């Protein structure tokens with residue numbers, strides 16, 4: 001996933017926006033990433049990925065997503081269709 005690819009597909013929040021938020025706002029818990037353009041507050045598909053990014057950042061790493069964007073979007077679509 002490139003920096004301008006969307007991690008939160010519901011609200012079109014890119015990896016770049018999330019990394020900027022992490023560096024500027026220094027959230028104590030991953031759930032605070034919801035303050036970054038509502039990330040994670042739609043279908044909730046991206047919440048585990050937001051948690052992973054926060055964990056990487058807390059560990060002093062530069063947060064990255066290794067997922068291929070089209071596969072990521074496909075899995076999110078499956079997730080949405082499986083919801084009751």
Ligand code: FES
Pocket residue numbers: 007008009010011039040041042043044045046047076
């Ligand atoms: S993809 Fe982030 S809330 Fe739906």
